[in-house]
Amino acid sequence: MDLQKEEVLKLEEEIFKMKRSLVYLGLAIIAVIIALSIENPFSSRVADSDGMGYFVKDYASKNVAELRITQLLDGVSLKKRDGVWIASEILTDAKKALLSDEQRSEPEISSSNADSEKIISYLGMFGGLEEGIEVSSNPDNHNTYMVGAAGLRVTALSSDGKKIFDVIIGSGGPDFGSTYIRRFDEERVYLVRRPLLGVFSPRAQDWLAPESKEEDQIPLSDSNSPNR
Template identity: 25%
Template sequence: MKLKKVLIFLITFVVLVGIYLIMENPFGSKKEEVKKEVLLFANFKPENQVKIEISYDKKNVLLKKKNDKWLLIKNEKDYPADEKAVKEVLDKVKNFNKKDIISKNPKKQKLFEVTKGKGVEVKIFDKNNKMTAHFFVGKAAPDFFSTYVRKEGSSEVVVAK
């Protein structure tokens, strides 16, 4: 009777070890793809930006930098903007990268809400009034700390953190 229990235990142990070896492949070669970090807006420098246009659902928000202060422009009046928040946004845009591409299929852009009608459209301009970033911010990613982003003119949807 004891021999039978030991034999069942050993067989179970061997099966579990076999499953582990098949699933984890600890002795096999690691062929993990190293994802190269390619920035979405390669030449974007936050300190050179002076205007941000945000459009969503027929509403527009305009932020402008005047005398080194960010201002919210509404009905031709200037209101102080949250400097820290604007800096944070510009730093995030600088670090958007193509490492986490979720989809390249244009048909899925509506699903991620990164289209003109669904997403938040953002345009950022530098001191020469040259557009340095133009992208759409979509819905939140499953982790709720990230969101989907698509660069205007591109079919690639990436996760931005």
């Protein structure tokens, strides 16, 4: 009789384990469905909710007078002067530290005419950009989305020097038509429905006007002269 009772208890224990495994499997399936509904790698668009706000509020590209783009050793300033865009190299803190470690002097900063049409077109990338989906608020995850120290910082300034936006552009999203991004002064990371990766180069030579050549470069000190 005791042997029969022991067998019944073992059978009930096995049934309980099977039920628990099925519960875990069900929870895992639900988690996958939720993840795919938020970041669907098989879709050409990132799903977002109705009534979503804009990432840059009250944005108008015509108000941007300077665009500063930096990443590690590279940096460029794109500044509008009398309706003409000028590209100048920025010596980033990382570049200055490297030159100091190598005991090299800082190079003379020069400026050249930039491709105005390209700049105006790319500034439009922030127009109508929805805030997207918040994927993390933990700063420990910044490197995962490439929005940490190695991320691409893009800052837009008005003619009076006020910030219009200041963001870190990270890696591409799961559907190749989206990008991870965060505001520079915030920890929250968003997945936005726009391919921003690889658009804003931190190198000055990538922004030069087609007709600009090395021999046409103007020293920055001369370009600020009142005689020019």
